[in-house]
Amino acid sequence: GAVVSQHPSWVICKSGTSVKIECRSLDFQATTMFWYRQFPKQSLMLMATSNEGSKATYEQGVEKDKFLINHASLTLSTLTVTSAHPEDSSFYICSASPGTGDHEQYFGPGTRLTVT
Amino acid sequence: AQSVTQLGSHVSVSEGALVLLRCNYSSSVPPYLFWYVQYPNQGLQLLLKYTSAATLVKGINGFEAEFKKSETSFHLTKPSAHMSDAAEYFCAVSEGGTASKLTFGTGTRLQVTL
Numbered sequence: 001g002a003v004v005s006q007h008p009s010w011v012i013c014k015s016g017t018s019v020k021i022e023c024r025s026l027d028f029q030a031t032t033m034f035w036y037r038q039f040p041k042q043s044l045m046l047m048a049t050s051n052e053g054s055k056a057t058y059e060q061g062v063e064k065d066k067f068l069i070n071h072a073s074l075t076l077s078t079l080t081v082t083s084a085h086p087e088d089s090s091f092y093i094c095s096a097s098p099g100t101g102d103h104e105q106y107f108g109p110g111t112r113l114t115v116t
Numbered sequence: 117a118q119s120v121t122q123l124g125s126h127v128s129v130s131e132g133a134l135v136l137l138r139c140n141y142s143s144s145v146p147p148y149l150f151w152y153v154q155y156p157n158q159g160l161q162l163l164l165k166y167t168s169a170a171t172l173v174k175g176i177n178g179f180e181a182e183f184k185k186s187e188t189s190f191h192l193t194k195p196s197a198h199m200s201d202a203a204e205y206f207c208a209v210s211e212g213g214t215a216s217k218l219t220f221g222t223g224t225r226l227q228v229t230l
Contacts, residue, residue, distance in 0.1 A: 006159075034217070043206060043220045044160075093159050095218075105218060107152075107159040 006108035021079045021111045023094030029074035030096035038091040084115040118143045118209045122221035135194040137224045139207035148210040149190040153203045202228045
């Protein structure tokens with residue numbers, strides 16, 4: 001149980017275009033989802049926290065107009081990178097929490113974005 | 117504010133040797149602590165977690181960690197390393213709440229040699 005999927009697993013796009021990444025909790029309802037960014041050989045940096053039906057809470061330094069997060073249902077959250085630039089190239093990982101009090105987050109397999 | 121320090125960005129052990137990955141934390145409230153493993157180009161898999169129950173926590177794949185409040189540590193150990201243990205390991209801290217934020221350490225890459 002507690003499986004989280006991400007789609008696509010990798011994507012290449014041209015500079016100036018937008019890319020949408022989906023994060024789904026497959027066998028549980030996720031009251032909260034998190035989006036992380038990971039640069040090569042570095043740790044995960046939290047970008048934003050989203051609760052179903054509410055606006056996402058962005059971490060300091062993360063441009064909310066560039067990284068649009070939608071948590072439309074208890075099993076789906078999307079991250080849209082708008083007007084992508086090469087510096088947005090990174091590994092994006094989502095996680096989902098059922099909010100059951102065990103403080104655990106279940107992580108997706110990640111999406112590698114390359115902007116050319 | 118919560119933080120995690122992982123000493124040693126790279127650890128190399130021989131197959132069959134003891135694995136010790138160090139993690140120290142800082143938290144203003146009793147923390148929840150986690151160890152995750154990441155294989156190349158994959159997401160994170162939970163190895164084990166401490167949530168204020170037993171201080172010695174056993175996880176998957178033979179790993180365990182001991183919460184030591186006096187030392188603010190949560191070191192990860194495995195008695196005998198296997199080649200399949202080679203991966204990146206992250207320690208993380210949460211200050212509670214039903215879905216509170218995780219703060220990750222910088223990670224330790226474990227290399228296992230023959």
